Each structure stands twice: as structure tokens, then as C-alpha cells.
Amino acid sequence: MNPGSAPRYSIGFTSLLDEVSSVPLSVTGIVPPGLVGTMYRIGPGRFQIGGHCVGHWLDGFAFLSSVTFGSHGATCSNRFLASSWYRRALTKDAVPAGGFDSQSIHRCSHLSDDNANMNITHWRHELEALGDTPQSILIDPATLATIRTRRWAHLHRCCASSPHPVFDQLTGERFDLSLCNRDPAGYVITVTSPEGRTRRLCAIPSSRLGYMHSFSVTPRWVILIEGPFTAYPRSLSSSRRPYLRNYVWDAGQGSRVLVVDRRTGALKATLSTRPLFALHHINAWDDGDQIIVDLAAYPDPSILDSLAFDHGEVPAGDFPAPLATRLIIDLEHKRVLCSPLRCPPGEFCTIDVRFSMRPHTILFAAGPTRTGEPIDRLCRSDVTTGRFIAWSSDNCFPGAPIFVPATTDGPEGEGWLLAIVLDVLAKRSFALILDAATMTEQARAWLPCALPFGLHALFVSEEATT
Numbered sequence: 001m002n003p004g005s006a007p008r009y010s011i012g013f014t015s016l017l018d019e020v021s022s023v024p025l026s027v028t029g030i031v032p033p034g035l036v037g038t039m040y041r042i043g044p045g046r047f048q049i050g051g052h053c054v055g056h057w058l059d060g061f062a063f064l065s066s067v068t069f070g071s072h073g074a075t076c077s078n079r080f081l082a083s084s085w086y087r088r089a090l091t092k093d094a095v096p097a098g099g100f101d102s103q104s105i106h107r108c109s110h111l112s113d114d115n116a117n118m119n120i121t122h123w124r125h126e127l128e129a130l131g132d133t134p135q136s137i138l139i140d141p142a143t144l145a146t147i148r149t150r151r152w153a154h155l156h157r158c159c160a161s162s163p164h165p166v167f168d169q170l171t172g173e174r175f176d177l178s179l180c181n182r183d184p185a186g187y188v189i190t191v192t193s194p195e196g197r198t199r200r201l202c203a204i205p206s207s208r209l210g211y212m213h214s215f216s217v218t219p220r221w222v223i224l225i226e227g228p229f230t231a232y233p234r235s236l237s238s239s240r241r242p243y244l245r246n247y248v249w250d251a252g253q254g255s256r257v258l259v260v261d262r263r264t265g266a267l268k269a270t271l272s273t274r275p276l277f278a279l280h281h282i283n284a285w286d287d288g289d290q291i292i293v294d295l296a297a298y299p300d301p302s303i304l305d306s307l308a309f310d311h312g313e314v315p316a317g318d319f320p321a322p323l324a325t326r327l328i329i330d331l332e333h334k335r336v337l338c339s340p341l342r343c344p345p346g347e348f349c350t351i352d353v354r355f356s357m358r359p360h361t362i363l364f365a366a367g368p369t370r371t372g373e374p375i376d377r378l379c380r381s382d383v384t385t386g387r388f389i390a391w392s393s394d395n396c397f398p399g400a401p402i403f404v405p406a407t408t409d410g411p412e413g414e415g416w417l418l419a420i421v422l423d424v425l426a427k428r429s430f431a432l433i434l435d436a437a438t439m440t441e442q443a444r445a446w447l448p449c450a451l452p453f454g455l456h457a458l459f460v461s462e463e464a465t466t
């Protein structure tokens, strides 16, 4: 980047303050008649308050957007989450201390951060936004109004949580992972039944705690991959550093692979593999005495540094992209084989959810055409052959793709791929609908504004809400 010039994608890091409700959208192309429901997308949406800028993209205030498709056409809404974090900011007209990577001067403040801007889930008819603390926000799916902050009573000693609970499509159970920093320090895994009863599956003591953004569950096991990006447990709640800055990267330590028996909660194995940093697990399944775990692996955690705001300036580029990577965990021989999958680099990898916890062939991801550039294309890869098809469009930056199967029993990867795309030339975003089998464009539903870059997205079919 030339000194003094803003990158052309800087509008994606710009605050959007306008909240809208059920605005009709103009559509180019044809929305498939079978696509009936609402797409939700969460992410940071406001980066300045009271004349001050947050220190990191992930400290932007949580902003939820939705696009609803139905017989009436397409409409959109967007709204800030009324978290206690955001309400405190508005009251004080200042960025609260103790965010993800904004300057902290008060101890423990990140633990009270309910700025749930990282992920959005729909389970047991509840729409829930999650961040990296044991607090989440329940949302009205129709109005996007905040209902309340959920604080799990049994996690009162936990200082961080994965924003990616795992849902077992077969049993209806939900698995959560949290980091506990005392009595004893370690990892806590909980299971919630389809009826809503939560129990602690296990607590795994650990003298250091890894940065755990996600984890895997198979029909038999729960698998944690602890990269060598770890923190002293007590520092996570008592240091005066920003939360992120408590973690230290030490490639010489390699990664730990923790395998927990899903039925008993017993720690079955602790194995090691090469140093890697992963935000997102993709899928995992059992294969005899082996466990297969696919995840998106970076060589180090520099992606987090690349998203910091430097004295209020938007991130200036050099964004690393992860490689989808397969870990074969051999429980009999106590070893882990690690190799990249045959597909282009990309984040927000997603599969056909009908293949969750069993072998999949098709992988969708959002990635850069050129190394170090922001995400500017969507790819569908066949990981067995390495063949991939990409969608891209001039001046357009897509976010996380969502796959929606066209039928319940159709072939893997047949359906639609949805994503919110920012057109930086038009200064508008649109909801993109692709034929997921061919990656050909079906429709664009144009939003009235340019949405800032987001994180995860979700599609909830109309029948799932009735």
C-alpha cells in the first residue's frame, strides 16, 4: 500500500451506524423458489465511539444482518446487539476497557465482554450470537432485537469459551468448550441434551491454556487441537494486558491433540503433531481406530495481528490464508499424520451439513485469488481429486459461504451457496445466491448499504422456525 492511501477494500472496515428493518431488496437474477428462509450474518459493525477507535477488528461492536427470501421477494434487516458491552460504551461514550485486543486497564474486564460478534447459531428455536467468553446473546429471529445475555451458571470459573459449539445432527446434542483458569485450570467440555439439560462431560487439567476457537466431535470422541499459542491460566483473568496479548506463540512446542471419550468423558489420548494455528475445525469422523479431523490450519497466529487497527488505520493487507488440513489420529499406534487437503487456501470452510461427522468430498471456502490479499472468491473443491470451481466478480469481496441443500436426500453439494458480498465500487453489499454444484450465479439481492466485513453466517429455513 502506498503511504497515505487507503486500501480499496477499506469500506469493509468502516462503521455502519444505520439500522434498518424489513427493507425490500431489488433482485437481479432469479431467487430459486425452493430457497425460503432467512440468512443471518454476524460481525463487527462499529469501530469508533466517542472519538476513539477500537484496537482490533474483533473489538468492533456486534452487528447482525439478515436477508429473508420468500414469496414476497427479499427483505433485509440489520441491528446492533444490545449487549451490556455495547450499552456501556454508549453510556460512557468510549470504548470499554478489556476487549479482545484493545487496551486493558481493568482486571477481569474481558470476562464481562458479551460483545458476541463472532458466530451465530440456531438451536432449539433459539437464535444465539456468540463471542469468545462464556456469555452469549439471545436474539429475536424476526426483529433481531436482543432478548438477553445468557451467562452459563456452571461456567462461573471459566474465562473463555469457543464461539463454535458443535451440534450432533443425529442425537440432537450440543457440545461446548470453555477454558477454566482455576481450581483446577484446564478445559471444560459440556453437553446439552436436545431437551436443554446441560452436564459437564469432563474437565481436563492443563498448566497452560491454548487459544481454542473451535473443536471437533465424532460419534465416539471429542477432539481438541491445542496449538502452541498458549497463556498462563491466571493471566487470562488477572493480567492488565489485552486478552489476546496473554497468548504466546512457541513453535518449538508443537501442537497437542487431546482425545476425549464422548461417552465417559475420560481422556483417551494426548498426542502431538506439528505446530499449527487453527481457528476453525471443518469436520471429523471415526474410521476404526483412527479419527479423521479436517481443519483450516495457519502456520502461525499472525492472522490475528493482521486484523489489528494500527492507530485507527484499517488493516493494511498481508492477510494470511489457511490451508484445509487433514489430521489422521491413529489411536492404536499413538501418532498423528498431518497433510494438506487438495484445495486452494481459504477460510470459513463449510461442508454439506448432511455429511457432518462422516466422510465428505465437497468443501466450500472463501479465499484470496492472490496470496496476502483479502478474500475475493468463493471456491467449491472436490478434496479427493483436487478439482475446484471458483466464483469471483470485479471489485467484490465475499464473506463466509453457507451451503443450503436443495433437497434432503439429494447428492452431496447439490443446492445453493449463499454469501454476503461487498461490492467496493458500487459501495453496496448484496446477498449472493450460487448454484452450489456449478458455482454459477443465480441471483443478487442488493442491500441498501455497504455492510462491513463480517464473520460467520447461517441460513434458517422457514420450516425450521414454524
Ligand SMILES: [Fe+2]
Binding pocket: 118, 119, 163, 164, 213, 279, 280, 456
Ligand atoms: Fe469462527
